Amino acid sequence: MIPLLVCDDSMMARKQLIRALPLDWPVHITQASNGQEALDAIRKGHGRVVLLDLTMPLMDGYQVLAQLRAEGLASQVIVVSGDVQEGAQRRVHELGALAFISKPADPDELREALIAVGLLRPAPAGSPITGVPGRATPDLQVNFRDALREVCIVAMGRAAALLAQVLGVFVRLPVPSVNLFEVSELHMALADAQRGERLSAVCQGFxxxxxxxxxxxLFHDAESEEIARLLDLRPNGEAEQAEMLLDLASILIGACLSGIAEQIDVRFSQDHPQLLGQHASVERLFQLNSRRWRKTLAVEISYAIEGHDLHFDLLLLFTETSIARLTRKIHYLMD
Structure with a gap:
């Protein structure tokens, strides 16, 4: 049996990946939920082969790859990530990864990658693929929040790849936060995080x-000149600056919603993006829109641009009445 380590902070992602493993691949599976756990397992001999996520708390996949090289640990790593930027794929190969697979892992793509790097022998033509006796498939119980977060990680990765292409940058991706808030609670949390900053905001219904x-x-006013420079624009006045923000919002929001819709098999109709407020405080922004929300399922994503003092805060706010249907869609993915 090959010692296989599956490392991802999302239990849903680990469950999907383990299900995608070739039935005829003789592996003994160990799991890790962050990079530090992964390194501990590898040092104990549990990760001759590693399927590694990139976006994780405590220690991300890039840091794991760098540490493997620093310690001379001879693991064979395939990265399985929602961060599909060309820059991300180039970096992991430079750090020693054998291959890159985008999330959610397709079983056929995973099989082909394993064969291509010499970790799995191709099955003889016409022969049935049968399971490995004694392989234990873990029964992972995935909760709704973890599953929705994983769906959003895949979606935000696609949005980041498009943003990176448009701006010619590398986008640092966070682990998204998923919470059920009273709108007043969300308002207070954001006001505390953005204390004293002036913001412009674009909203788009779906x-x-x-x-x-x-x-x-949310765009931070102090960063608007940097955005214009990256886009090679010189906005003349607030109207042109607003147009610049609306165009950028269409890219990020549209790609993210499209990624979510594809995974949960829905079709979103989207309103035209609108400038909710310009050069305003968080308090003012929520006063402008607070009548629309009471309680909301909030997904918070903060995109940071490497090498620039620039980041974008994206909130996906689902209505309270959407939660039941969204839960059913997510449970279908988990099963």
Whole structure:
């Protein structure tokens, strides 16, 4: 049996990946939920082969790859990540990864990658693929929040790849936060995080199959000149600056919603993006829009641009009445 380590902070991602493993691949599976756990397992001999995520707390996949090289640990690593930027794929190969697979891992793509790097022998033509006797498939119980976070990680990775292409940059991806808030609680949390900053915000409504909400993208006024420079624009006045923000919001919000819709098999109709407020405080922004929300399922994503003092805060706010339908869609993915 080959000691295989599956490292991802999402239990849902680990469950999907373990299900995608070739039935005829004789492996003994160990799991890790962050990079530090992964390194501990590898040092104990549990990770001759590693399937490694990139976006994780405590220690991300890039740091794991760098540490493997620093310690001379001879693991064979395939990266399985939602961060599909060309820059991310180039970096992991430079750090020693054998291959890169995008999330969610397709079983056929995973099999082909394993064969290509010499970790799995191709099955003889026409022969049936049978399971490995004695392989234990873990029964992972995935909760709704973890599953939704994983769906959003895949979606935000696609949005980041498009943003990176448009701006010619590398986008640092966070682990998204998923919480059910009273709007007043979300307001207070954001006001505390953005204390004293002036913001501009773009909102875009979406609806599909009884799932509805708004995407809210916050831009920090202090960073607007840097955005214009990256886009090679010289906005003349607030109207042109607003147009620049609306165009950028269309890229990020549209790609992210499209990624979510594809995974949960819905079709979102999207409103035109609108400038909710310009050069305003968080308090003012929520006063402008607070009548639309009471309680919301909030997904918070903060994109940071490497090498620039620039980041975008994206909030996906699902209405309270959407939660039941969204839960059913997510449970279908988990099963």
């Amino acid at each position: 609806i599909g199959e009884s799932i509805a909400g708004e995407a809210l993208l």
